[in-house]
Amino acid sequence: MKINLSKYIIIAASTLVLGSCSSDFLDQTPTEFISEDAATADTDALYLALNGIHRSMYIRYESQGQTGVGGIMQQMDIAGEDLVYTASNSWFSSVYNWTAPSNENSSEVRFPYRTFYQIIRNANAIINNADAASGPQADKDITKGQALLYRAFGHFQLVQIYGKRYVSGAANTQDGVPLVLSTTDIVGRSSVEDVYKQVNEDIDVAIGLLNGYKKKNNSHLDLPVAYGLKARVNLVQGNWLIAADNAAKARAGKNLMTIAEYTAGFNDNSNKEWMWGSHVVEVQTAYFANFGGYMSRNFNSAVIKACPKAINSKLYNQIPATDVRAAIFSKTGAHPNVVLVAAAKKFPYTSQKFLSVSTGDSRCDVPYMRAAEMYLIEAEAKAKLGAADAAQVLFDLVKKRNPSYVLSTNTGQALADEVMFQRRIELWGEGFRFMDLKRTNSDLDRTGANHNSTLTGGVLSVPASDKRWQWLIPRDEINANPLVKQNDL
Incomplete structure (x- = not known):
């Protein structure tokens, strides 16, 4: 039986149903589902639906390597130069050799598209029904505010992957992605500018709704996460003042890890520095499809045993021996x-850097946002502004990682370059590198490092002007929705 997903929403314990702006493309029979009306009837149901979105961030999708948003984070680093394949394997290899972005039938291209639009669709069910649900107003606001952040996050990730880069000061009329604001929308691609406008509007509304909310754990999204997402978005847009201000608000009251905590395995979302992350409980483990089944060093899986992940040797050799971040690589x-x-x-x-529970248990909590990133955003934005305290913000972070670090005397672009180096080693493996290269209009450069040209398919460099920086829209989506225009082939 074919299910029209616009009428259904996933509940917390369910197997994920993939959703997008075209129901024909994404109609699949769910293992567990309830109607949208039932899922949004009262605030108890709204919380259940919201927890379903939390859960959808880290479950297995079409194949074992598609480990929720953690799997997309892997794709974004694999497409860059800082994560290195040490041996041949089938895990996202077409992303590593850059053949996937130009293949509209690739499952690797389809994976982020379906994943984020499913999150958006389930978020829309909450956003558009919360006000009419029965129950306390505070609970309506909490669920709606978090759903708005999920919708903003989904559209923001999608436009960075499938749209052309945002150019500060330009009209940005280039094709972005479909803006899906209801569970029944079938629309074409909005401009990059319009996507960013909607993303910012969603975050702003969420900030108002989540004011005063105290979340129970880091799987939930609160005001600091909203400020952090606002900082990310405006960093990409080159709105330096907004980015710096929101990054400072996001990290306020958050403590950075100690050196001992930094080497503990990046596997606990209750870590004092984490702002947002998924906690994988034992009864919900996806076994070999967990984030730790691919990114940890110690789990007993074929891909980790045969092809453990390495850092770019040129990058590693620039890390001072006194820096704890050198210690998370061997x-x-x-x-x-x-x-x-x-x-x-x-x-x-x-x-x-990432360690699973044990060699026989691949569970590893997934980090989506940390306070350290907020220091880096603030420092980069302030460097671009020429602010007097830009180097001090960077110092406050790096001194915690390297006791021998001294306050930088760099300013302007030189300081921004130093921030980017710190960003590369601080956020390694957390899904930022491809997007950082794209937003800064930088070439991919894997040369002179430990990349094996056979494994990369000969792709050791890609100019910033290459059309493959815009991943193709999945062919199935275009077939189902003729309003969606393909990127340049």
Whole structure:
């Protein structure tokens, strides 16, 4: 039986139903579902629907490697130059060699598109029905505010992947992505400018609704997360003052990790520095499809044993020995402080940043936003502004990672470049590199490092002008919705 997904919403314990702006493309039979009316009838149902979105961030999608938003984070780093494949494997290899972005039939291209539009669609069900639901107004505001942030997050990620880069000061009339604001929308692509306008509007409304809300755990989205998302968006837009101001608000009251905490495995979303992340409980584990099944160093999976993830050797060799971030990679590949299975292959520069629960348990909480990122956004934006305290903001972060770090004397673009270096080593593996290259109009450069040209398909450099920076819209979506125009082939 074919289900029209515009009438249904996923509940917290369900298997994900993929949704987008074209129901024909994404109509699939859910394992568990309730009608949209039932899912939004009262505030208890709204919370259940919201928890379903939280859950959808880290479950398995079409294939084992498609580990929710954590899987898309992997794609965004694999397409960059800082994450290195150490051996041949089938895990997102077409992203690593840049063939996927120009293949409209690629499952890797389809994965982010379906994932984020499903999140958007379920968020829309809450947004558009919360006011009419029965129950306390405060609960309506809390669920609606978080749903608005999910919708903003989904559209923001999509426009960065499938649209042309945002150019500060320009009209930005280039094609973005479809703006889906209801569960029944079938629309064409909005301009990049209009997408960013809607994203900012959604965040602003959410900020008003979430004022005073105290979340129970970091799976939920609160005011600091809203400020953090606002900072991200405006960093991409080049709205430096707005980005810096919101980043400062987002990190207010948050403590940075100690050096000991930094090397603990990046696997606990209750970490004092984390602002937003998914906690994978044992009864909801996806086993080999967890984030830790691909990004950890210690789990006993074929991909980790054969192809552990490494850092770009040129980047690593710039990290001072006194910096704790050097310690989350093993230059020799021996990993003396990590328990590895006997069959694990060893390669230089491999990562032990992410550690799963054990060799037999791949659970690893997924970080979506940390206070450290907010320092970096604030420092970069203030460097662009020429603010007097830009270097001090950077110092306040880096001194926690490297006790020998001294206040930078750089200013302007030189300081912004220094911030970017710190961003690359601080946020390695957290899904930012492809988008950072794209927003700064930078070339991809894997040359002179430990990338194997055979594994990259010979792709060691890609100019910023290359059309593959705009991933193709999935062919199935275009077939289902003729209003959607394809990117340049």
